[in-house]
Amino acid sequence: MAEQNNALSNIITIDGSYLEGGGQILRNSTALSVLLETPIRVEKIRAGRSQGGLRPQHLTGIQLLAQLSEAKLHNGNISATEIFFTPKTIKGGNYLGDTKTAGSVCLMMQTAIPCLLFANDSSHLRLLGGTNAEFAPEIDYYSMVFQPIARRFNFNFDMNVIRRGYYPKGGGEVRITVNPTDQLTAVDLTEFGQIKRFFGRAFVAGILSKRIAHEMAEAAEKLIHKRYAKDIPIEIQVVKEPDNMAIGTATGIIVGAETTTGCILAASALGKRGVPANDVGIQAAEDLLNDLSYRACVDRHLQDQLIILMALAKGNSKIRCGPLSDHTKTAIYVAELLTKVKFTVTEVSSLITGNDQSNSTRPEASAASASNTSNSTFIVECEGLGYQRRS
DSSP: OHHHHHHHHTOEEEETTSTTOSHHHHHHHHHHHHHHTOOEEEESTTTTSSSOSOOHHHHHHHHHHHHHHTOEEESOOTTOSOEEEEOOOOOOSEEEEEOSSSOBHHHHHHHHHHHHTTSSSOEEEEEEEBSSOTTSOOHHHIIIIIHHHHHTTTOOOEEEEEEEEBTTTBOEEEEEEEOOOSOOBOOEEOOOOOEEEEEEEEEEETTOOHHHHHHHHHHHHHHHHHHSOTTSOEEEEEEEOOGGGEESOEEEEEEEEEETTSOEEEEEEEOOTTOOHHHHHHHHHHHHHHHHHTTOSBOTTTHHHHHHHHHHSBSEEEEEESSOOHHHHHHHHHHHHHHOOOEEEEEEEOOOOTTSOOSOEEEEEOGGGOOOOTTEEEEEEEEOOOOOOOO
16 A cells, blocks of 8 residues: 555646647656656546547556556556556566457557567567548658658668558558667758659559559649759659559659758658548658758657657757757657656758858757747757666
């Protein structure tokens, strides 16, 4: 009883309705809870959403974390608006996460992999659900962008896409192998350099014609060539997914850019009934070009995913990005609350000088106030916790 009362007295309460107010607060807070062995209470879960409380995909992710950390999860039910999560020790092993829907496997990866990176042994994850889903990173984004950037933090994992799955059936399968590391390394992603290549992948699956993928790729390439010199290579792979490696009918495209300093940015779009293939390709290209217009080293989708790594790493990390998304501001809120590290956000003019660094800076701003200011980028900086794997 005394031990239980002590745990309750140390519990940290997190406002699940803060800013983004969705599943991301749950993912980041439970992941950091596991790593820090800190009990948490998350209240007002998804309070601003039309269907508030826990949805199946959120519950699956939390249950996976509870499994790998032998945590006690109180009130882990669909539609619950408050949970209590008390973790123990992270253990390597074989784990299964099954959304039983088209819920994103990538969102499960976001929470599980950082924890298993500090487990006592190697781990193997088998994740079932949607590989290319709306409102979540696509599996191709993870392999093309997140994985190579994460390596710079000494954050390594192997990923094998067994089968792709799409809305509404899901059915995708991804297998992950994570070998433990002792500590993450701080990174500096503030030098943009010059764009050296564009790349991407346009796909169709199911009953759709490969011609649709070609149209998406051609539309994206045409728009990029309007903004950038034609001597910069563009290689967008056009794919018709084999029937035995995809469940359902879908189409989509991811378009990315790599710079001479090793920055990798990308944007994606999924096809929808009634939306011309050209428009899908243009949407992805426009989103990428918008991030590039800020000479951002980190795109809008990667910003928030790096916050937890910056907070845990040893040393000073900093990233240069366009306007901060609510997801990023929310990730900073959770990281500061649980790790006690401090993030600073500095607005910097995106006008280019000889060294690709502006001499014009504006006063330091809080993450919550960093707004979409024209012609400005933001430097997000943090002296990391220097978290070490427990022996």
